[in-house]
Amino acid sequence: MDFGFGSADEEFRQEARDWLARHLVGGYAELAGRGGPGSEHEGAAERRAWERELGAGGWIGLGWDRAEEAYGNRTATLTQQVVWAEEYARAGAPGRVGHIGENLLAPTLIAHGDEAQQKRFLPGIARGEELWCQGYSEPGAGSDLAGLRTVAVRDGDDYRISGQKVWTSSARAADWCFVLARTDPGERRHRGLSFLLVPMDQPGRIEVRPIRQMSGTSEFHEVFFDGAVARGGHVVGGEGAGWRVAMGLLARERGVSTLVQQIGFAGELATVVGEAVAGGAVADPVLREQLIRQWAELRVMRWNALRTLGAEADDGAPSVAKLLWGGWHQRLGELAMRVRGAAAGLGPGDWSVWAPYELDAAQRMFLFTRADTIYGGSDEIQRNIIAERVLGLPRGER
Template identity: 60%
Template sequence: MDLTSSVADEEFRQQVRQWLAENLVGEFAALRGLGGSGREHEAFEARVAWNRHLAAAGWTCLGWPVEFGGRGLSLFQQVIFHEEYARADAPARVNHLGEELLGPTLIAHGTDEQRARFLPGIAAATELWCQGYSEPDAGSDLASVRTRARRDGDQWVIDGQKVWTSLAQQADWCFAVVRTDPGSRRHAGLSYLLVPMDQPGVQVRPIVQLTGTSEFNEVFFDGARTAADLVVGAPGDGWRVAMATLGFERGVSTVGQQVGFARELDAVVAEARRTGAVDDPVLADRLARARLGLEVLRTHALRTLSADDAGSAVPAASVSSSAASSQSAVSASAASVSKLLWGRWHRDLGELAMAVRGAAGLTVAEPPYGLDRLQALYLFSRADTIYGGSDEIQRNIIAERVLGLPKEPRG
């Protein structure tokens, strides 16, 4: 990626910056800095209103093609938006799963009817989504899912359990990977269904986290139903569609995520100055290494996005099956490397925050469990190397798909 901004790019940056400055005012001004991992409960309904305000002004689905309701912006312009959004301390958006994951999946693999039905609601933030992947015995090993669905006339009937389902308690719909072939194993026989959440056969139970909040949930399907035509891709082709969704998950929004990380690091540095911990040469070195690590994250993200963008520009007919497979493996490994990098960096930042806080980090600001931002950062970041694919799984992907090492034995 050429990181030299063109005149048009700088004009776009100023447009984004000006719009945010003019609109994060009044009732929305109080939303600055709210939401995000471990804090999704903060002003949720007000953030929904903000997300719909963004949509009405055309600031959602920036990378979607224009014909599907997006703006068709370049990769670099999308990066600019996410950077400026984070720098403005704008609130975490509530529709990430729909806009960044399901929307692109439907554009790539959905039917015309599915796109017409669901893309407008995603773009307008009038329908919120959750992701039904992980199960009690199928976390990072998604191919082990046991939730099943059977055809009953013009409907699918779904039974089973999902877990760690982010924002299921607020979602209108769930995109879920389920087993539709009773005799199938592993990757075969899976289907990708779109399931309405507001029905008697769906029960959501929030999971209380270390932070005391509950953005994760258990979801139980007990005779839940969805229309037969709400399977994305062909029945039994769910693994391929699910992998496409995971590919979209680590897109341009990761650059904005890293700007948010920079704000957190700034807060840790400010705390180190306040407590005098910055004068400790060991802690000063850790702070410097954290700053350098953040630059590595950004550079890797931009390089990966640039490579993906270049690859997507190559006509499929001009790529051999072996070359496409190799390209896919490299892309998967790049995403895995990215997850390893940012997951460990952010977890280490949480530990650094407590190191500069010292013994005071052991007490809460308000009883019984009033955590401050740095304490919440530390507790939630313990999960960074687990959710979204654990470190162990990411290393297996790199080892097996790229380096060609023997596969890990599986029962």
């Protein structure tokens, strides 16, 4: 596509830049660079307040249809959404806590939800007041989502949910969870599933346990449902339509949100390059070639994301994007450690005295990125999707 910024985009850029300059002050300014992958625990309360600040300014849900008149936030073209993402990153604004609600659930409700569901949930997301988590993966059914065993049984006008979800991002902070569960026990695989909206504040019925990672942080959680209640009116798309709705949601993990992620990647790469120059590691021709390759691959990812903006639906586009960024980010973590050499094994603390184990940002990135090619659908699953749905190759044995 012919992607460029016009005069209206530049006016929008100045508006975004001015707003960020006025509001990203005081305690919010101290959150710069915090809250990204591997550090999502940092400044959690302050970042939640920042989410409400963004909502009050109308900056949540720029890409939603019919947003301004219905939900109180502004609308923006695709190019203006990219402009906002660029200015947000350039200002050093903190990592968002409302990504799952804004970029995954909200577009899904607009596409598949009924009017009552849209009126109930979209304004709270737009104001930054209600946070969401995603109840998909289960023990033994991570990338093989159709093999899930969580069940939802009718109980009058409601559903009672029992089962376990795992690798649930930000579950402790979430107010709501969208849960994929089996509502027809007589069906198998992707049939008989439903997409339910479940309040997390159900003591005794929902238990959240943090999963401590080797980086020392706990962005992911196990979630146990023991008769948790979901209202009958909170089934998106109707009972039995869960697979269609869930796949529609996953297809939205591309485009502008991918570009936002890449802006963060660019900042991490710049830090690694800076360390290589300052420490002299850039003199190594092999390492220098690897740094250049990382830069070139990041540019390819950017143009691929821009190409998919506004394009016709492509079953393989999200899988291609995931393959590109997962491997790239993992290699960047490895490169960050090679730049440091033997010093990569030392933490930032005072090693003359005993102290708790600590990691700096680069070390956390290295450890966290070991999971990049697994979570969100492993590389093997993404290649299967491309092979079967795009290239039309025979399905492999399950």
